[in-house]
Amino acid sequence: MARPRILSGIQPTSDSFHIGNYFGALRQWVSLQDDNDAFYCVVDLHAITVPGDPQVQRERTRVSYAQLLAAGIDPQRATLFVQSDVPAHSQLAWVMMCLTGYGEASRMTQFKDKTAREGAGSASVGLFTYPCLQVADILLYQANAVPVGEDQRQHLELTRDLAERFNHRYGQTFVVPEPYIVKDSAKILDLQDPSAKMSKSVPAGCVFLLDPPKQIAKKLKSAVTDSQTEVRYDPVNKPGVSNLLSILAAATDRTVAQVEEEYGGGMYGPLKVAAAEAVVAVAEPFAERTRGYLADPAELNRLMAEGAVKARQAAQPTLQAAYAALGLQSHAQ
Ligand code: TYM
Numbered sequence: 001m002a003r004p005r006i007l008s009g010i011q012p013t014s015d016s017f018h019i020g021n022y023f024g025a026l027r028q029w030v031s032l033q034d035d036n037d038a039f040y041c042v043v044d045l046h047a048i049t050v051p052g053d054p055q056v057q058r059e060r061t062r063v064s065y066a067q068l069l070a071a072g073i074d075p076q077r078a079t080l081f082v083q084s085d086v087p088a089h090s091q092l093a094w095v096m097m098c099l100t101g102y103g104e105a106s107r108m109t110q111f112k113d114k115t116a117r118e119g120a121g122s123a124s125v126g127l128f129t130y131p132c133l134q135v136a137d138i139l140l141y142q143a144n145a146v147p148v149g150e151d152q153r154q155h156l157e158l159t160r161d162l163a164e165r166f167n168h169r170y171g172q173t174f175v176v177p178e179p180y181i182v183k184d185s186a187k188i189l190d191l192q193d194p195s196a197k198m199s200k201s202v203p204a205g206c207v208f209l210l211d212p213p214k215q216i217a218k219k220l221k222s223a224v225t226d227s228q229t230e231v232r233y234d235p236v237n238k239p240g241v242s243n244l245l246s247i248l249a250a251a252t253d254r255t256v257a258q259v260e261e262e263y264g265g266g267m268y269g270p271l272k273v274a275a276a277e278a279v280v281a282v283a284e285p286f287a288e289r290t291r292g293y294l295a296d297p298a299e300l301n302r303l304m305a306e307g308a309v310k311a312r313q314a315a316q317p318t319l320q321a322a323y324a325a326l327g328l329q330s331h332a333q
Contacts, residue, residue, distance in 0.1 A: 005175070006036040007143035009043040009083065009134070012057070012064035013050075013200065016210035019279060020188035020198035022071065022286075023250035024149030028182055030072040032147055038078035039141045039311060040068060045083050045090065046134070049127040063294065065304060067209070070289035079314065081307035083137065088315040092136035095322055097129050099162050105129065109154055135159045139166075140315040142175040150186035151197060153179055170325040174318075185250040191223040194239035210287050213280045220247070220276035225268050233260045241268065244275045251278035 008029055010021060017026065029040055042064045047057060061082060073080050083089050105111075108131050115123050138146055138159050146156055156179040163174040190196045190205030198206050207219050225240040233256055235242040242256075248271065249259040263271045293300060323329075 003035065003037045004144040005142055006032050006038040006145050006147065006180075007040070007138050007141045007177075008147050009041045009046070009137055010064065010068070011047050012042050012044055012060040013047050013052075014208070015060065015063065016208035017064070017067050018198060018200055019207045019209065019247065019251075019283075020149065022209060022282070023185040023188055023247065024182075025147055026068070026071045027185075027250070028147040028180065029068075029078075032145075032180070033074060033078040036145075039081070039143070039314065040073055040078055041081050041083045041086075041137065041311070042068070043083045043134075043137065046130060049124055049130050062297075062300060063210075063290070066290045066293035066300060067286075069293045069303070070286050075303050075307060079307055079310045080303065081311040082304055085304070085308035086140075086311045086315050088140055088312070088319040089133065089136050092140050092319055092322060093129070093133040095166075095326065096132040096135045096139075096162055099165055100129075100132050100158070104158070104161075105131065108158070110151070131155045131158050132162075135162050138177055139163055139174045140318045142318060143177045144175060145178045145180040147180040147182075149188075150181055153181065166322070166325075170322075173321050173325050184256050185246055188247060188250075189239060189243040191219055191240075191243070194224060194243050207279060207283075209283045210290060211283070213284050216280050216283055217276040220244070220279060221272045223272060223275075229267055231260075231263045231266050231268060231271050233257075233264070241271070244268075244271050248275040248278050251275070251282050 008025060010017070010025065029038070032038055042061055044057065044061050047060070065080070065082065068080055069075070105128060111123070111128055111130070114127070134155050135158060139162070146159070148156065156177070160176050163176045167173055188198045190198050190202055191207065192205035193202070196202070200206055207216055223240060223244060225244075226238055228238070231241055231245070232238060233242050233245050245256050245259050245263065249256045252259070263274070
């Protein structure tokens with residue numbers, strides 16, 4: 001029997017992934033590649049929804065690819081590629097835009113949050129239709145499951161809705177995918193403001209994996225907690241402390257319950273120190289491996305080219321099936 005298909009993507013929008021990306025998504029990407037036919041992409045087309053410097057963009061895509069290798073994605077087992085190398089993503093995205101209601105797109109919370117902060121006037125149409133490109137990313141590979149953090153749940157619901165809508169209107173074409181969200185680490189919170197998720201756009205409360213170990217430790221040790229003193233896992237009343245327990249659990253491959261058993265009832269200080277040490281123990285070798293991949297640009301280029309070919313081969317039949325179902329015909333033969 002064919003192995004289940006997995007697809008996920010990550011944006012190359014900063015100089016380093018952060019521990020939210022790593023614990024919320026990338027660790028699952030690595031473990032899922034054993035028993036699944038996995039496709040993972042650096043979504044550079046999503047990154048251009050906001051303006052940026054081309055030279056920086058090029059570099060960030062390479063650093064992102066190197067970090068995915070460093071995280072343990074094995075290009076022999078999984079298909080690791082850059083989104084813009086596969087034109088079918090943009091082609092199917094247009095189809096998905098035509099299937100999405102304007103009101104439906106307007107309800108996407110990521111767009112609403114972003115424009116609430118920065119004003120809608122300066123946002124691009126691409127930022128508005130961003131979720132439709134994500135839907136195309138997933139449906140092109142007939143993915144059964146999509147490993148992501150909690151913040152992507154709404155985009156996955158849209159993916160399921162559009163797959164069902166297309167199948168209903170034009171005939172069975174797409175697999176309807178399931179979200180794969182690991183509860184304990186699905187939402188890592190900002191260390192300075194535990195009412196918000198950790199995000200690269202707020203660097204003060206965000207731990208970047210490629211940062212110097214000292215800086216990583218300092219951020220964890222100065223995490224905001226609360227005015228009580230006793231460690232207890234209670235995400236509603238003690239979000240800061242609960243976040244540290246989640247981070248320590250993820251960094252040491254344990255469950256939150258196991259970590260709470262060890263640190264519960266104790267003071268905050270030892271928990272912060274343990275979390276800092278555990279994250280540094282993950283980040284330091286990760287950064288070292290990333291630098292190793294970046295030091296061999298020819299090999300990186302070779303892997304990216306190989307990934308592009310494999311991904312194109314997998315995506316093309318789905319695009320053709322979708323076009324045929326829509327009555328779009330190739331007149332070129
Ligand atoms: P992106 O690039 O923002 O994040 C990559 C992955 O990291 C997860 N994540 C988190 N998990 C836990 N806690 C956090 N604080 C945290 N911050 C980020 C995200 O949930 C994500 O899984 N739209 C997507 C990229 C994308 C995609 C796709 C994902 C494009 N096409 C197709 C899946 C399938 C995004 O912006 O992720």
